[in-house]
Amino acid sequence: MRPVPRDAAVLKRRVQETVDEHRSTLVGLAEALHADPELAFDEHRASNRCAGLLEKAGFELERPLAGLATAFRAAAGHGELTVALCAELDALPGVGHACGHNLIAASALGAALGLAAVAEDTACRVVVLGTPAEEGGGGKVLLLERGAFAGAHLALMVHPWPEDRLTARCLAVDHLQVTYTGREAHAAAAPWQGVNAGDAMVVAQVAIGLLRQHLEPGALVHGVVDSGGQAPNVVPQSATGRWMLRAPTLEALQALRPRIERCFEAGALATGCQLEIRPLAPTYSHMEPDQDLLRLWRANAEALGRRYPADDAGQEPPALSTDMANVSLALPAIHPLIGIDAGGACNHQPAFAAACVGPSAERALVDGALALAWTVVDAATDPGLRARLLAGQRQPLLPGAPLPPGSKA
Known part of the structure; x- marks a missing residue:
C-alpha cells in the first residue's frame, strides 16, 4: 500500500476546485429538490436526481438498496478508508423542505465529488448513501440494520439550522x-x-x-x-x-x-x-458524535468563515431527533448544524422552507460540502486518527460533555 500523503493543504485546494467546478450543478440540484418535495419512502424523483448526477460523474451505483426502493449507494475510489456521506431525500408533509434536506443532499454530493478527485491520493473509498425517510420513517436505522453501512469507517452529514452549531442535543x-x-x-x-x-x-x-x-x-x-x-x-x-x-x-x-x-x-x-x-418507525437513539471528527469539522468550518459563539458561550445545544444518531452509536460520525439566514424562523416552519433556497442557502450548501470533504482529508492524512478509524474505534462525545474548543485564528 502506498504511503498516505501528509500535505492536506494541496488536497484541500483540489477538493475546492472540484466543488467550485460543480457549484452550479449542485445549486440546481438543491433548487430542483426544493421545488419537488416528496415524502418518506416515496422520494423517487429525488433519488433519481441524486443518483443520476453521481452516476454521470463516474460513481458506481447500486439501487435499490437494502430493500428500500429509493435508497442508493454510489461509490468512487478503492482505498482502504471508506467514508459514508449521507444524503437525506425526504420532505415534510405540508411544509415541504422545511428541514433543508435539499441542502443536505446537495452538500453530501458536493463533498463526494470533491473527495472523489483526491480519492487515490488519500487512499479513500467515497460512498454516498441516499437515505430515505428521516422524518419519522427511520431510513438510516433500516439501512444500518440491513448492512448498508457495513465497511464504512466514518459517516458524515451536515444539517441546515438558523445558526451555526457544532452539534445538537439529539433526543x-x-x-x-x-x-x-x-x-x-x-x-x-x-x-x-x-x-x-x-x-x-x-x-x-x-x-x-x-x-x-x-x-x-x-x-x-x-x-x-x-x-x-x-x-x-x-x-x-x-x-x-x-x-x-x-x-x-x-x-x-x-x-x-x-x-x-x-x-x-x-x-x-x-x-x-x-x-x-x-x-410507526424504528426507535431513534441519542447521538454520540465523534470528538476528533467534530474538532476537525470546526477547524474547517471556521476556515470558511463560520463561527460558533453560542457553543463558546456554553449555550444548550438545540434539541432535535435524527436517525443519524443511530449511526453514531455504530461507527464514528458527525451531524453538525450549518446556519442559513431564516429571518428568525426555525426548522419545520414554512418560512424556514422558503429560506432553503437563495444566496444564504447556496453559501451553506457549498460551505457544508467543503467542510465535510476537508474534514475527511484531514482524517485521512492524520496517521493516528486514520489508524483509529480503520480499527473501528469510536471516540464519542457523550451527552453533556464539553464541545471542542475553537481555533484561535
Whole structure:
C-alpha cells in the first residue's frame, strides 16, 4: 500500500476546485429538490436526481438498496478508508423542505465529488448513501440494520439550522400510532349504546398533560389526533393519533414509554374502548458524535468563515431527533448544524422552507460540502486518527460533555 500523503493543504485546494467546478450543478440540484418535495419512502424523483448526477460523474451505483426502493449507494475510489456521506431525500408533509434536506443532499454530493478527485491520493473509498425517510420513517436505522453501512469507517452529514452549531442535543425518540376502537351510536337518541373512542383519546391527552410535570428533564411527549369521528351526532367509533416520545438517552426513553402507555391505557379503561399501540418507525437513539471528527469539522468550518459563539458561550445545544444518531452509536460520525439566514424562523416552519433556497442557502450548501470533504482529508492524512478509524474505534462525545474548543485564528 502506498504511503498516505501528509500535505492536506494541496488536497484541500483540489477538493475546492472540484466543488467550485460543480457549484452550479449542485445549486440546481438543491433548487430542483426544493421545488419537488416528496415524502418518506416515496422520494423517487429525488433519488433519481441524486443518483443520476453521481452516476454521470463516474460513481458506481447500486439501487435499490437494502430493500428500500429509493435508497442508493454510489461509490468512487478503492482505498482502504471508506467514508459514508449521507444524503437525506425526504420532505415534510405540508411544509415541504422545511428541514433543508435539499441542502443536505446537495452538500453530501458536493463533498463526494470533491473527495472523489483526491480519492487515490488519500487512499479513500467515497460512498454516498441516499437515505430515505428521516422524518419519522427511520431510513438510516433500516439501512444500518440491513448492512448498508457495513465497511464504512466514518459517516458524515451536515444539517441546515438558523445558526451555526457544532452539534445538537439529539433526543432518543419513539414514533407511535395510537388507535381506540369503540362503538357508534346516535348521540341524541341512544348515546348510552355508544362507546366513545374520541373520549378515550381525550382522557389519554389529559393524563399525559398531568404527567408532564413529573417527567425527568429532557423528556417530551407530543402528538396529533388524525381522526376522532365523522359527525357530531354520531358517537365516534374510532379515534387515531400519532405520538412522539423523546428522552435524552435510549435508557431514559425505555423508562418513559411504559408511563405514557399507561396514560393511553387509562383512556381505554375509562371508556371501555379497545386500544392498539403500534410503532410507526424504528426507535431513534441519542447521538454520540465523534470528538476528533467534530474538532476537525470546526477547524474547517471556521476556515470558511463560520463561527460558533453560542457553543463558546456554553449555550444548550438545540434539541432535535435524527436517525443519524443511530449511526453514531455504530461507527464514528458527525451531524453538525450549518446556519442559513431564516429571518428568525426555525426548522419545520414554512418560512424556514422558503429560506432553503437563495444566496444564504447556496453559501451553506457549498460551505457544508467543503467542510465535510476537508474534514475527511484531514482524517485521512492524520496517521493516528486514520489508524483509529480503520480499527473501528469510536471516540464519542457523550451527552453533556464539553464541545471542542475553537481555533484561535
